[in-house]
Amino acid sequence: MSSNTAFASAREKGLALDEQGLGLAQRGDASGASLAWRQAIVLFSEAGDEEGKASVLHKLGTLHLNGGDIDGALPLLTEAVQLQLRRGDYLGAASSRHNIAHCLARRGDAAQALETWAQLLGVYQKLGAADEVPTVLGAMAETLDAQGDATHALRLWQQALFFHVQRDDAASQARVLWCMGLACSRQGDVSRALEHWMRSSQALERMGDLGSMVKVLSHAADARKQLGDSLGELELMRRMLGLQEQLGDPHAQALTLRSMARLSVDSGDRPHALTLLRRAHELLERLDHPDDHASVLENMANLQFSQHQHALAFGLLERAAGRYGDVRSKARCVKLMGDVLMIRGEPARALEYLAQALELCKQCGDASGRAYVLSHMGTAVAQQGDATRALLFWREALALFERLGDEEGKATMLSHMARLPAREGELAAGAPVEDATDRSFRLYQRAMEVAGQGDPHGALECLRQAEALLDGGDLRARAAVLDRMAILTTQYVDVSRGLELWRQAISLCEQAGDHTYQAAMLHTLSGHVLRQGDSAEGLQLLEQGLALTEKMGDLRAQAAYLHSMARFFDDQGDPARALSLFQQALRMREVLEDAQGKALVLHDMAGTIARQGDVRRAQDLWQQAFELKRKLGDPGDTAATLDSLAWAAFQLGEAERGRALKLEAMRLFAYARHWPGLASLLSSLENDGSQETTGWMAQGLWLSLRLPQVSAAQVLVLTEKLVQALPPGSELAPLLATTALQLVGQLGQLDPWREELAGRARRLVEALGPVPERDPERVLRASLEGLERLVGERGWLFPHHPWPA
Secondary structure (H helix, E strand, O other): OOHHHHHHHHHHHHHHHHHHHHHHHHOOOHHHHHHHHHHHHHHHHHHOOHHHHHHHHHHHHHHHHHOOOHHHHHHHHHHHHHHHHHHOOHHHHHHHHHHHHHHHHHHOOHHHHHHHHHHHHHHHHHHOOHHHHHHHHHHHHHHHHHOOOHHHHHHHHHHHHHHHHHOOOHHHHHHHHHHHHHHHHHHOOHHHHHHHHHHHHHHHHHHOOHHHHHHHHHHHHHHHHHOOOHHHHHHHHHHHHHHHHHHOOHHHHHHHHHHHHHHHHHOOOHHHHHHHHHHHHHHHOOOOOHHHHHHHHHHHHHHHHHOOOHHHHHHHHHHHHHHOOOHHHHHHHHHHHHHHHHHOOOHHHHHHHHHHHHHHHHHHOOHHHHHHHHHHHHHHHHHOOOHHHHHHHHHHHHHHHHHHOOHHHHHHHHHHHHHHHHOHHHHHOOOOOOOHHHHHHHHHHHHHHHHHOOOHHHHHHHHHHHHHHHOOOOHHHHHHHHHHHHHHHHHHOOHHHHHHHHHHHHHHHHHHOOHHHHHHHHHHHHHHHHHOOOHHHHHHHHHHHHHHHHHHOOHHHHHHHHHHHHHHHHHOOOHHHHHHHHHHHHHHHHHOOOHHHHHHHHHHHHHHHHHOOOHHHHHHHHHHHHHHHHHHOOHHHHHHHHHHHHHHHHHOOOHHHHHHHHHHHHHHHHHOOOHHHHHHHHHOOOOOOOHHHHHHHHHHHHHHHHOOOOOHHHHHHHHHHHHHHOOOOOOHHHHHHHHHHHHHHHHHHHOOOHHHHHHHHHHHHHHHOOOOOOOHHHHHHHHHHHHHHHHOOOOOOOOOOOOOO
């Protein structure tokens, strides 16, 4: 074989091995690629092919560089540069020198690396290779940033960005903007960092790189948080969640939902947080990420616990403890299970779980966890009346707290121990250790039980005792007791006294710094004040509450206040201002992804628009609200919007459709056992002379007479309508009028319009004549029986015997 033929054969084999090495490198087989390229270098050397050899040396050097083998990369790249310069391949030599500079930077020789890159900028300019300039600028910027010179780095990145924008290189733009955002963040310029990251996400969106978008938006959301922009943070998290859904990454979705839930908790919106965590739980239940799943279950348990749903909290904690692989986390859950049992008054069972938690804390060496478990074990045995054991547990906990330097834990133990001697006599008799707060809590629980049994006055007495025990003590607990007293007092005793109790509770919350509870009570108080006809104070309270929620950053509470203010201005005859506030509330509900809140706003906004005469537009909004409510699955709420759609249909001349919608709404209310809603709907019917409508109104009055929460005004209005529908001389009419007068006297005592209602009821009785029976109970029973006969056996919308209240 001739020498030329041998050289050609060696070159061909070298090219084949070069191609093979590329394929292996692309598949991630660095060892295979390295072997193929080294063989190719030998063959190119034999063939005298300096071009092929230099190309493979560059590739092999770059492979070592990317693998972190700087010492292996440098000689290969240096040899490549020598060959390229000898051949006059200045562009190839510059490329290899660029990688040599990377090697120098990673080896810690930043000054020499920067000098090399600075020289390359001149080389590229002379060669007219402007496309390479931004790559060099970016490398210099990253090196300077790593050296702590973010200011100079940002200037170089800005120059590189200019090149990338000119060439519409979205990928390079996204990377440079990402790096600029990180540099600004480290400098403390969060606003600029956010600006860069948002531009980076836009570039990634143009490319369709959804995975990188999620990463960038995560940093942008954190920047929003640092800037105190909770609304913007939530919006970015919502976008991340949507991208993760498109990517089909349920695990990432669950983690984002968990983060959104934490944000909702921070803003005071615990119900929404629980909804988000339930979604995360549903996703994780199908995946193999036990610790993440357990974390979500634990967070759900904490929220249920905060809402006094102790049984639900215990069940969730039990599941979380079973899922956790981390012993420390498992110990925390088991301890919380013991805490729940203590609050439920089961100290013996609580001790079993606390003992398990103590053993787990010992296993994982969690001294702080051990201290807190011992503290709670002392409280549990104290509840059982065992002062000696309680003292032993607390002393052991105290020793641990002192060793750990936990001053708060130490102070708590000393406080518990100090209370024991004063109660020694109680303990000897077997009474539990229980301070004023504990006793007041039990009285509060008793009040809830008594109220549930239909004795509001007995419940109020328990609450008065609880409040007296808390005087000068826990402000938040006292506010909670006063809040409940206000609810019962307003409903059953004296509205003005109830309002005063709310004012006291609000003042206590303000002193305690519990702005979430303060805002909630301000909202409740404003509603009651407005119902008493004091529009000036009602508006003042709404404005005060809105300002407070804005200061807190509680988006859901803000939306609720805006909604209430919109309804206020609508009632005041200012539809333009009302609609502006409705729009603000609607936008906020959309950002919060609060479908239920959005549906309520759409429903009420439609009412305002309908009263302005634009029934068609109102119908469209009610239809949107109906679709949302139907998806949410609340039949009672859906029925209310169906009733409005029925009204719109009648107004637009679609009588048959309106009647069908009205009937569907009635049946839906009945199906949901939403009796107040059904009674309200039936009371709104107008007498059209038909037997069917008369039967519906009779059922409405029958319900209204049965329901304690129905207002005296509703009973009277429906009585007046039904009496007009009855034939002249009906024996039922005077019975109904007398019953209405009696109920106005009972139910209307707290109504601000009681005198007007009583006057109308008396005139109705005078017009129809009195009834011989004087016993109010018998009159009521006779009215109910008469209404049942009027409806007959087949016309009922619901089973009335037995009454399924």
